[in-house]
Amino acid sequence: MKSITEVSNLENKRVILRxxxxxxxxxxxIQDETRILKMLPVINFLIEKKAKIIIISHVGRPKGEIQKELSLIPICENLKSKLNKDIKLITNNLLEIKKNDLFTATDEEIIFLENIRFYKEEEANDENFSKHLASLADLYVNDAFSCSHRAHASVCKITEFLPAYAGLQLNSEVEALKKVTSEIKKPVTCIIGGSKISTKIGIIKNLIPKFDNIIIVGGMANNILEYNGHSIGKSIKEDNCKDIIDEIFKTSKKFSCSIVYPEDVAVGKNLTDASKIKSLNEIENDDLILDIGPKTIEKIKLIIERSKTLLWNGPAGYFENINFANGSFEIAKKIVEKNNNNSIYSVAGGGDTNAVLNQIGAIEKFNFVSTAGGAFLEYLEGKDLPGITALN
Structure with a gap:
């Protein structure tokens, strides 16, 4: 996979930047600027190299139809102010635009194409559409790792018709994920949460042979507790998971990977309740398990202390109620402590995990925090991502 930083001369080159x-x-x-902020380095890099930038992106799921509420206008305006540059948004039918229609003024540096998902050909990975997009530029840069699990025209097929390169953020994401999946410093630990164990089984199965510890928290852990004969009251759980859990324990034994789950919990009678710490044999029928308890927190902190690499995906509890955020906050603080003395490489990802880190100002204190969602999870499962394969 070649990086755009390897290209020696970009002056006046037309670059499609996905x-x-x-x-x-x-x-x-705009309610959250995080993704915009992460894209500024590659835009500034191309401006510095005096390239002509054609930005392609999407918002929402318009399913091939123009929807005014999903226009890129507010994002274009936001970038104008951040870059202090004039940016032209092309709202004309993309299929009727020719290369000579762009950058008609010599001082134009950045052009935005309207929401690429307004065109049904995008999600169909259409060859002719991809050829047309490619005809507008001299080379292509993918800095959208979070879209790279999609076989879409502007992510995948376009690379067949232009020299294609990885952007700065995409490179950073792939390098960070390699350090927790293939180029690992051991001992290595994964903390994984979420409400459904079935949605994370692919990740767990892929990581068990490589990891020393898999710590299961959140709603997923309730299934493990019930599997082991503990009452979980009226806590969230997923049905028909016995075979999945059987497989987890069987595989972990084969590869000497320790599966860790709560030893004590914080419960409430409802989601807005105060927190009450209970051992596993004290849980009542009307209890909701909403966080991990102090014994579990100390055990996890000890494992983190002994780890050199850590991956975190999914909070430990119902952090939306501060009474049940303690487990997640304590995990985060311990990882930050290790990061501060450079004794761990830490990667976090997933919307809820990132929200926890935002609440305590810890986003910048991890080695890497992914905003990639589905692409992040599919990479951890060991799946090929079409956008990455295309660049390779």
Whole structure:
């Protein structure tokens, strides 16, 4: 996979830059700028190299139809102010645009194409559409790792018709994930949470042969507790998981990977309740398990202390209620402590995990925090990502 930083001369070269600027919008107002901020380095790099930049992105799921509420106008305006540059948004039918229609003024540096998912050909990975996109530029850069699990025209097929390179953020993401999946410093630990164990079984199975510890927390852990004969009251759980859990324990034994789950818990009677610490044999029928308890926290902190590499995906409890955020906060603080003395390589990902880190100002204190969602999870499962394969 070649990086755009390897290209010696980009002056006046027309570069299609595929970004993921799929930020949450409410009444055309941006609710979270995180993804925009992560894309600034590659844009600034190309500006510095005096390239002509054609930005392609999407917002939402318009399914091949123009939807005004999913226009890139607010994102374009946001970038204008951040870069202090004039940016032209092309709203004309993309299929009717020719290369000579772009950059008609000599001082134009950045052009935005309107939401690429307004065209049904995008998600169909259409060859003719991809050829047309490619005809607008001299080379292509993918800095949208979070879209790279999609076999879409602007992510995948376009690379067949232009010299293709990885962007700065995509490179960083792949390098970080390699350090927790293939180029690992041991001991290595994964903390994994979420409400459904079935959605994470692919990750768990892929990581068990490589990892020393898999710590299961959150709603997923309730299934493990019930499997081991403990009452979980009225806590969230997933049905028909016995075979999945059988497989986890069987595989972990084969590869000498320790599976860790709660030894004590914090419960409430409802989601807005105060927290009460209980041992596993004290859980009542009307209890909701909403966080891990102090014994479990100390055990996890000890494992983190002994680890040199750590991957975190999924909070330890119902952190939306501060009474049940302690487990997640304590895990985060311990990882940050290790990071501060450079004794661990830490990667976190997933919307809820990132929200926890944001709450305590820890995002910048991890080695890498992914905003890639589905692509992040599929990479951890060991799946090929079409956008990465295309660049290779």
């Amino acid at each position: 970004l993921d600027l799929n930020v949450p919008l409410k009444n055309q107002e």
